[in-house]
Amino acid sequence: MEKTLLSIEQMEEINSLLKQKAVEAGAETWQDRKEAQKVSCKFGEEGVCCRICSMGPCRITPKAPRGICGANADTIAARNFARMVAAGAAAHSDHARDIAHVLHMSSENGSYKVKDKDKLYKLAGEWGVSTEGKDLYDVAHEVAEVALMEFGKPFGTLRFLDRAVDGRKETWEKEKVAPRAIDREIATIMHSTHIGCTAEAESLVRMGIRTGLSDGWGGSMIGTELTDILFGTPTPTQTESNLGVLEEDMVNIVLHGHDPSLSEMIVLASEDAELVAYAKEKGAKGINLAGLCCTANEVTMRHGVKMAGNFLQQENAVLTGAVEAVIVDVQCIFPAMAALADCFHTKFITTSPKAKIPGATHIEFDEHHAFDSAKGIVKEAIDNYANRDRAKVYIPDSKQTAMAGYSIEAIIKQLDLVTNSHVDKTGTVKPLADCIVSGVLRGAVGIVGCNNPKVRPDYSHIEIIKNMIANDVIVVATGCAAQAAAKAGLLDKEARNLAGQGLRTVCELVDIPPVLHMGSCVDISRIILLVNAVAKHLNMDIPKLPVVGIAPEWMSEKAVAIGNYVIGSGIDTFLGVYPQVTGSAEMVDLLTNRVEDIVGAKFTVEMDPAKLSEQVLERIEAKRTALGI
Amino acid sequence: MTLFDIIFQGTSDALSAAKSVVEKAVADKGKEHKVAFPDTAYSLPVIYAATGKKISNLGELQEAIAIVESLLVKEQRLENGLNAGLGTALAAEIIEAAKYSVEEAPYVAPLAGHISDPIIRSLGVPLVTGDIPGVAVVLGECPDAETAAKVIKDYQSKGLLTFLVGKVIDQATEANVKMGLDLRVIPLGYDVTSVIHVVSVAVRAALIFGGLEPGNLDGLLKYTLERVPAFVNAFGPLSELVVSAGAGAIALGFPVITDQDVMEVPTRLITQKDYDKFVATSLEARNIKIKITEIPIPVSFAAAFEGERIRKGD
Numbered sequence: 001m002e003k004t005l006l007s008i009e010q011m012e013e014i015n016s017l018l019k020q021k022a023v024e025a026g027a028e029t030w031q032d033r034k035e036a037q038k039v040s041c042k043f044g045e046e047g048v049c050c051r052i053c054s055m056g057p058c059r060i061t062p063k064a065p066r067g068i069c070g071a072n073a074d075t076i077a078a079r080n081f082a083r084m085v086a087a088g089a090a091a092h093s094d095h096a097r098d099i100a101h102v103l104h105m106s107s108e109n110g111s112y113k114v115k116d117k118d119k120l121y122k123l124a125g126e127w128g129v130s131t132e133g134k135d136l137y138d139v140a141h142e143v144a145e146v147a148l149m150e151f152g153k154p155f156g157t158l159r160f161l162d163r164a165v166d167g168r169k170e171t172w173e174k175e176k177v178a179p180r181a182i183d184r185e186i187a188t189i190m191h192s193t194h195i196g197c198t199a200e201a202e203s204l205v206r207m208g209i210r211t212g213l214s215d216g217w218g219g220s221m222i223g224t225e226l227t228d229i230l231f232g233t234p235t236p237t238q239t240e241s242n243l244g245v246l247e248e249d250m251v252n253i254v255l256h257g258h259d260p261s262l263s264e265m266i267v268l269a270s271e272d273a274e275l276v277a278y279a280k281e282k283g284a285k286g287i288n289l290a291g292l293c294c295t296a297n298e299v300t301m302r303h304g305v306k307m308a309g310n311f312l313q314q315e316n317a318v319l320t321g322a323v324e325a326v327i328v329d330v331q332c333i334f335p336a337m338a339a340l341a342d343c344f345h346t347k348f349i350t351t352s353p354k355a356k357i358p359g360a361t362h363i364e365f366d367e368h369h370a371f372d373s374a375k376g377i378v379k380e381a382i383d384n385y386a387n388r389d390r391a392k393v394y395i396p397d398s399k400q401t402a403m404a405g406y407s408i409e410a411i412i413k414q415l416d417l418v419t420n421s422h423v424d425k426t427g428t429v430k431p432l433a434d435c436i437v438s439g440v441l442r443g444a445v446g447i448v449g450c451n452n453p454k455v456r457p458d459y460s461h462i463e464i465i466k467n468m469i470a471n472d473v474i475v476v477a478t479g480c481a482a483q484a485a486a487k488a489g490l491l492d493k494e495a496r497n498l499a500g501q502g503l504r505t506v507c508e509l510v511d512i513p514p515v516l517h518m519g520s521c522v523d524i525s526r527i528i529l530l531v532n533a534v535a536k537h538l539n540m541d542i543p544k545l546p547v548v549g550i551a552p553e554w555m556s557e558k559a560v561a562i563g564n565y566v567i568g569s570g571i572d573t574f575l576g577v578y579p580q581v582t583g584s585a586e587m588v589d590l591l592t593n594r595v596e597d598i599v600g601a602k603f604t605v606e607m608d609p610a611k612l613s614e615q616v617l618e619r620i621e622a623k624r625t626a627l628g629i
Numbered sequence: 630m631t632l633f634d635i636i637f638q639g640t641s642d643a644l645s646a647a648k649s650v651v652e653k654a655v656a657d658k659g660k661e662h663k664v665a666f667p668d669t670a671y672s673l674p675v676i677y678a679a680t681g682k683k684i685s686n687l688g689e690l691q692e693a694i695a696i697v698e699s700l701l702v703k704e705q706r707l708e709n710g711l712n713a714g715l716g717t718a719l720a721a722e723i724i725e726a727a728k729y730s731v732e733e734a735p736y737v738a739p740l741a742g743h744i745s746d747p748i749i750r751s752l753g754v755p756l757v758t759g760d761i762p763g764v765a766v767v768l769g770e771c772p773d774a775e776t777a778a779k780v781i782k783d784y785q786s787k788g789l790l791t792f793l794v795g796k797v798i799d800q801a802t803e804a805n806v807k808m809g810l811d812l813r814v815i816p817l818g819y820d821v822t823s824v825i826h827v828v829s830v831a832v833r834a835a836l837i838f839g840g841l842e843p844g845n846l847d848g849l850l851k852y853t854l855e856r857v858p859a860f861v862n863a864f865g866p867l868s869e870l871v872v873s874a875g876a877g878a879i880a881l882g883f884p885v886i887t888d889q890d891v892m893e894v895p896t897r898l899i900t901q902k903d904y905d906k907f908v909a910t911s912l913e914a915r916n917i918k919i920k921i922t923e924i925p926i927p928v929s930f931a932a933a934f935e936g937e938r939i940r941k942g943d
């Protein structure tokens with residue numbers, strides 16, 4: 001039986017009904033603001049506007065090829081780009097630092113506990129933290145301290161670089177892009193892009209890669225590892241996606257943002273018997289939790305919490321009129337949500353001192369009393385249930401079942417299903433490598449990233465994923481791309497029927513969907529480690545593998561940092577939206593061409609998802625041909 | 630060469646061999662000359678089951694070559710690899726049918742060649758009850774006769790039906806393996822193409838016991854995958870033709886276990902270099918669980934020996 005997908009047209013129809021709700025409520029949405037922005041400024045679009053000193057702003061035109069300090073288009077575009085990398089890496093860095101602090105806070109009887117002891121001990125072993133005769137929490141705290149040192153240690157390079165396949169380590173060493181301390185790399189970029197410092201584009205591109213790598217093999221990887229230790233390594237779990245997961249007669253709480261130390265506590269609080277009873281007292285049938293963006297990914301990976309949607313769906317959640325509270329922490333939260341929530345009964349609650357938003361209800365989340373703090377926030381939502389205006393409620397009757405929870409550990413466990421106990425060891429990626437080498441799978445792609453109003457939302461994600469699986473390319477997804485796949489129905493095991501025979505057979509044997517949800521944006525580190533494991537197994541460097549990264553609808557600076565560490569890791573990266581560097585021919589040449597000589601991979605930009613898919617498949621086949629497989 | 634290219638090459642080889650064999654037969658005997666396997670109501674069973682076409686003379690046999698050609702699409706995809714494998718199976722059947730058409734007795738005892746319908750009917754019940762827990766196809770050449778005997782006798786002791794193709798037949802003889810239908814070890818023939826006679830058994834099982842409509846290829850593949858617990862052991866250097874035939878087995882749902890280095894496909898194409906583990910690896914790959922516990926007595930003891938007469942002097 002063919003899996004029925006939710007088509008992009010159906011999604012758009014729902015969106016336009018919700019847009020109608022906004023118009024009725026006099027609420028403004030991103031579509032209005034996009035419209036009001038008119039055509040965006042060409043100088044910014046091309047990356048040749050500079051405002052890093054007060055002699056400027058300067059912009060580059062044919063008649064004014066240099067800024068006042070003498071910086072040309074190449075320098076300016078490169079500096080702007082490098083700063084995007086720094087900002088993205090900083091976002092992931094700070095996220096990871098928080099998690100490390102939380103691990104350091106963990107205790108036997110506290111809100112935060114160690115859930116995956118094995119993973120903690122493994123990491124302790126890797127980092128040389130002795131565990132002999134030590135209390136579990138002493139080990140946890142020491143590991144947390146080592147992790148925290150990674151952000152600012154004075155000497156050496158990042159510890160996780162040791163995990164890389166030999167060829168990568170050598171390349172990083174040789175090209176001097178091996179990241180040192182995470183925050184140091186970010187600071188170095190801010191320094192070098194100051195007026196009168198680095199003017200050489202290539203040098204800035206290299207710094208961008210090094211800083212990107214400090215994210216992928218540093219901040220993000222630490223974030224993912226420690227989150228697994230604290231809250232459990234994800235295992236396959238069934239969930240549901242899209243706005244239809246909101247409930248007519250329950251207190252609907254939407255969690256939005258990124259940091260699992262908040263969301264995990266909210267999950268616990270929403271299951272708390274006392275609070276559930278309280279909700280019932282207030283006339284609701286219970287508490288219904290749903291996630292948005294990466295927080296949704298984190299809690300769905302570990303608890304199967306339903307996913308309301310991705311980045312450009314955040315306002316839609318409020319527009320249903322059925323949401324009592326949107327609880328947010330950091331990153332990718334529209335400041336517009338405050339004003340939007342005012343048009344409905346919805347409470348927009350900010351919780352982090354790092355992301356205060358005017359007009360929001362700010363209830364600072366207290367990590368030291370995490371559970372109680374979360375309960376207080378959930379109670380606010382319950383109290384708001386009575387205020388719901390039933391006349392304004394419209395919950396689209398649309399949801400899809402989805403599988404999530406595919407950590408590397410979970411994937412390997414699935415792969416064990418196809419090992420032969422008389423030949424193979426379990427617990428390895430050999431079956432995946434075998435499928436790729438034999439050609440049953442043509443390759444693997446990671447589809448990641450955001451939504452962007454510059455392209456038809458979710459269209460590219462879905463089109464590209466469909467093209468990949470139909471051509472026997474297995475897809476792993478994270479972030480808002482994974483959510484797009486979930487909404488469409490592509491994370492369901494039945495979606496294997498949309499795959500080519502090779503992938504379909506693999507999915508049947510391994511019992512997986514054709515698109516594996518590997519988590520949030522920081523969890524792209526999982527993808528990198530999976531590819532790295534295959535490279536190690538095959539004893540070859542990553543650029544040789546028929547593996548590609550795609551960010552079809554990227555928008556954030558985090559996405560830029562990610563793109564930089566993905567190519568830094570030796571994986572060709574395809575973008576569906578142009579980075580703001582096109583005003584510099586040299587930057588375009590560096591990113592789409594010369595960077596390959598440095599790290600063995602490069603960027604390709606193509607806005608048409610059909611053409612992009614074709615190019616990806618060609619690249620994959622070219623890599624296969626080069627390997628003779 | 631990629632795995633699929635090896636398969637495509639094997640299919641091309643099978644195709645040109647089939648073409649020349651049939652051409653020669655037509656030149657010698659004419660297009661009207663009769664083509665049939667003995668004692669079967671299913672014409673050329675593999676072609677009949679796969680396409681619904683019955684073939685009765687050399688002219689029609691020649692036309693059947695177009696089916697093989699249509700199965701050879703050289704784009705690197707699993708379905709093409711599997712289809713090419715099926716193409717090789719059909720080509721093998723064409724070649725074997727031509728043998729039976731032009732020769733009086735292409736196979737002489739102990740070689741079985743084509744297996745008759747009555748034999749297949751007699752195998753039906755023990756296959757369904759699990760009395761025959763599986764069908765092993767052992768082909769090629771083991772490193773030595775002793776290894777061959779060990780593997781074959783192991784299957785025999787577990788009650789499996791074992792078909793032998795190629796030099797392994799001589800090795801079995803050399804090592805004094807007792808053969809015969811009632812002993813459940815059947816030497817088919819020396820040419821790789823004679824392996825089609827065991828495929829023909831599986832296919833007729835689908836037609837006879839599975840009530841399969843001739844021409845329902847998908848149904849056939851589903852039946853053999855789910856209901857015929859067969860697998861292939863390929864020993865010794867693998868020609869492209871053998872790999873391609875192996876792809877045909879895989880298309881039918883039969884895993885291939887080999888002692889050679891190949892590009893492995895989990896659960897389907899497996900390399901096992903340890904001959905002591907060959908049988909266990911194969912049974913696990915086909916998910917065959919032996920019903921009766923083995924009895925640790927020095928002589929192999931199983932249903933396979935029921936038909937053996939103890940002769941004086943043994």
Ligand code: SF4
Nearest residue numbers: 050053056058067069
């Ligand atoms: S750094 Fe140079 S280009 Fe930039 S604003 Fe200052 S003077 Fe202008």
Ligand code: SF4
Nearest residue numbers: 311332449450479480
């Ligand atoms: S994918 Fe992009 S929009 Fe979505 S949460 Fe991650 S950074 Fe934000």
